[in-house]
Amino acid sequence: MTRAVIIDDEKPALELLANMLLRDGRIEVIGAFRKPSDALREIRSLKPDAVFLDMEMPGMNGVELALMLLEACGELDIIFVTAHTSYAVEAYKVEAVDYLLKPLIPEQLDRAVTRLQKKRMLRGAYEAAVRSIQPETRIIGFGGLRLLNTSGEEEEVKWRTSKTKELMSFLFLKGLSNVYKGQIVQALWPDCSDEQAQSNLHTTMYQLKKALKAAGIHIVIHFKSGKYRMELERTTGDVWEFETFISKNKVVDAANAMNVERVLELYTGDLFADSDYLWSISKREEMLSHYIKLSKRLCGFYMREGRTEEAIQRIGKLLQHAPLEEEAHELLLGLYFREKDRISLIRHYHAMKELLNHELGLEPRESVRQLYNDMLCQL
Template identity: 30%
Template sequence: MKVVIIDDEMAMHLIMKRMLAKVVGVEVVAIFQETTTAFAYLTDHHADLIFIDISMPKESGLEFAQRLRENGRQMKLVFVTSHKEYALAAFDVYAFDYIVKPVNQERLHHTVQRTLSEMRLEKESAEQKPSSTSSIRVMFNCLGGMEIRTVQNVIVKWKTSKSAELFGYLLMHKGRLVSRARIIEDMFGEMPQKNSEIYLNTTVYQLRKLLDNYGLKGNLYSDSNYYALDFNQIGVDSLSFEEGCKQMAVLDETNIEQALELQELYKGELFGERAFPWAWSEVERISLMYTSFTQRLCSALLIKGDSQTAIRLLMKLAAHNELEEETIKLLMKAMALQKNKDALTERYEQFTGTLHKEFGISPSLEVTTLYSQLLSELDQ
């Protein structure tokens, strides 16, 4: 896998290069301190993955990413930054991932391995003939919960909670081989080594038996040291949602209905209330993707004049994170579009009160200016 690093700090060049050297299958092919030279290089050279800082002189990492997308370049982008507040903006330009400095070796390794897995799946998908949905034997719904359903919509009962967890764990690795030692550490780390080995063997047996009921026994690969799950003939809502978000780079009247259907796939956070520690970064990544996609969808709905649908979706977002500024701004615009001055004022005052109560701060100038502007327009 060919990797490019773009960061204005020379120290980060050294740190990233050393950390990536520890990951098998990675070749750092170019390093840049600014985006102009990097863009020229990427015009004539291939890269599978780009690590780029957001805060850089002249052109930010986000602006650079936007320029790449506008030129039809679809290489995977990972933003590396000291600022968490840029996360949503990163997903607006279809970031593959978002890593907060200081970079952790394990976090970096996870990102690279996920990239390798997706590259392999993309290659296999391109080589295979398109198959009809009738080839799907079971559906795994992991957004908002963890359930398996047959194509006849019958819920399949998990053998044990650990077999469900193993399924989710292997799903997160997207077909990549995972070592027994890694699974034991992540899933059975609180047990003595001997007991954890036995529990893993039992859990694998239970999951394979469940899959065998639907002719999918061979989908769970294992040897003496590694495991992997092949999702051929298994539909997964989170994978469908992520792929749909990537395909709808532009939202307008031509695809709003399709986008609304896609938005409904997100029933809640990955794996629902099962807060697996090994899944935290993936839970956050998909949640940010959902927020970014829904905000773009609501912007398109407001342009269309459908404030009612926009408000419904935005209230759902606000319930998840009542302090997300872009969501609040869109809500205020939607309420102004409905000429509902009372609702607009109530939403702004509620946002202001929560900020003051929780953090002792006032809304940003951008929010207060928008509120004043919308009120003025309604008073005319």
């Protein structure tokens, strides 16, 4: 039997609906509340399947409350009950099962309960199919947020708004960590009032869960004690792997050089390169700094091993992502000199000189110019 909660600030309306559902026989009423705050406090422990919700209550409308309830419980079907027809469009925002007009009559309640049961049956079949497959999802942050399936193909996620995608990016960066609601609203809506920011978060979180589900991506977002956390079973991420490896490998040697090369290949571009999230700027710079340092250490290992060609390739890739990294340019000049490749030495020096002048309005440092001239004289 479907378990439901009723929320209506008018006691007669609350009792009438409870009695009508009792007579219907397909719904077990496990809670009835006149105050939204009471319902929000108890909803997680009750774990209802559905909520019959009055659209107009003191201090909060039904859509706002519905979003908070969905945030707290995840899968929850909403049936709105109201005396006004003007809220139908608002009800669409949370994909309400039905929209009942007061005064209630048995026929419309029967229709709503029938719709509810059909929706729950279809959802159950879908979720069983998903559980039987359990595809792996890979989240890519370098170069721009993308979600890949088991075959490495990009899943087409229809982000309802740019903030929906930004919220996914923010949660991805936090990984398995708990994230306070206040951290999210401060990062994504710093210029909004607290009330508006909270409302934006509830709406955007609902849209995110809906978008992931529609794309067949099995990522669950939990909310408890004012904190969000992603459940990441069978989910991998390039940024997580990159950070984990960096933290555990401070030295490059023969034992880990191959893995260093593999990890550096994860860096396909700046973190969330296709979006200008203010909250991600410092993290983006940190990731680039790690990439540069690890690339140089690997290059140093290759040089010590006499593997000059591999060192040249690695520095070349580094300069694709950090074209103004002067030390990398100097390393590459030195490698061409080591290989006695005069043509590549000249070509790269002039390309570097043009780049510095175009981007920064500067000439190469005196020490670099002197180094270049000394190399030319010896070739």
